[in-house]
Amino acid sequence: MGRKLRVGVQLPEVERxxxxxxxxxxAITAEDVGFDSLWLGDHLLYRREGEVTGPWEAWSTLAAIGAVTNRIEIGPLVAATSFHNP
Structure with missing residues (x-):
């Protein structure tokens, strides 16, 4: 009748x-419990309470996650192309 509901999860990158x-x-746990997809934001800097912080670089991290998972789909939650040199 309809399509199966697919559910994804965004890994933390800003809070700490x-x-x-x-x-x-x-990532492995998300796959094991049945999530369909996993997402990371493609941001390099965050400003919080006067402090500049930065998460892991998204594309390299997604590649590494792809190497340790089998089924879960992975992708950038935001693809900020201006951060990357073509």
């Missing part, structure tokens, strides 16, 4: 620094 080992475990 997340080490690669924790990102990897979150």
């Amino acid at each position: 620094f997340v080490p690669w080992t924790e990102l990897r475990e979150m």
Whole structure:
């Protein structure tokens, strides 16, 4: 009758620094519990309370997540092309 509902998850990147080992475990867990997709924002800088912080670079991180997962679809939540040299 209709299409199956697909549900994705955005990994944290702004609230706090997340080490690669924790990102990897979150991605594997998201796949194991049945999420269909996983997303990262493509931002390089955030300004919070006068402090400039930066997350992991999205495209390299997504490639690394792709290497440790099998089924889950991955993608950038935002693709800020002006941050990257063609």
